[in-house]
Amino acid sequence: MFQMALRVYSCPYWIFHLKNRIQQMATKYPERPMAPAFVRYFCMIFGLANIVAVIAFSACKDMFMLIGGILGGSVLFAFGWYGGLPLVETVVGWHPPANSAAVDEMHRQGLKVMRRRKWMAWLAIPGALAATALLMPLLMQGTQPELVLLIVGVPIAFVNCRYYLSRCPRCGFGFFTKSVSRAALIRQRNTCGHCGLPLNADKKQ
Ligand SMILES: [Zn+2]
Numbered sequence: 001m002f003q004m005a006l007r008v009y010s011c012p013y014w015i016f017h018l019k020n021r022i023q024q025m026a027t028k029y030p031e032r033p034m035a036p037a038f039v040r041y042f043c044m045i046f047g048l049a050n051i052v053a054v055i056a057f058s059a060c061k062d063m064f065m066l067i068g069g070i071l072g073g074s075v076l077f078a079f080g081w082y083g084g085l086p087l088v089e090t091v092v093g094w095h096p097p098a099n100s101a102a103v104d105e106m107h108r109q110g111l112k113v114m115r116r117r118k119w120m121a122w123l124a125i126p127g128a129l130a131a132t133a134l135l136m137p138l139l140m141q142g143t144q145p146e147l148v149l150l151i152v153g154v155p156i157a158f159v160n161c162r163y164y165l166s167r168c169p170r171c172g173f174g175f176f177t178k179s180v181s182r183a184a185l186i187r188q189r190n191t192c193g194h195c196g197l198p199l200n201a202d203k204k205q
Helices: 002-026 037-058 063-082 105-141 147-164
Strands: none
16 A cells, blocks of 8 residues: 555656656757777777776786776777767757757756856866865775775766766757767867857856
């Protein structure tokens, strides 16, 4: 009886998430071509070789080398498999703009999300320094204080990737890229490299 009541109570929650998920799956972003095949195969082979080598030679004694090597190799392999870098959504239910210069409510919401991610990326720096100061005395007691680089570096890389891999809420391509390729270079910029949408376009209106 209790379980049934719980199921009924939590139903709208699941419906809400299911609706969001279906909406996300139905969203058709512009196609992005993969990196050339030889680059992809090189990354996949080199990534796998890196993982195998680090497992074989570190012999689980050097945790920094082992975890760092597996992480680095996996990222390289995934880059080759996907043919570049994935992009992170900024709005749910994205659709192409009515005209190339339009700034509507969906774009404004997306820009707010992007600025929040930018703040997170900046705040990660003092956060990392504080975490290093707290963790170093503990890690110095062990044999591998360099592990702090992984403990602090991975979250920093994660929040920076979320910002720099954001999709433009207007054109749907990478905001910080100029090329439409999945392996496009990422550059710090305040306007979308494709449609020219400024990062603070919603504030100007
Ligand atoms: Zn754009």
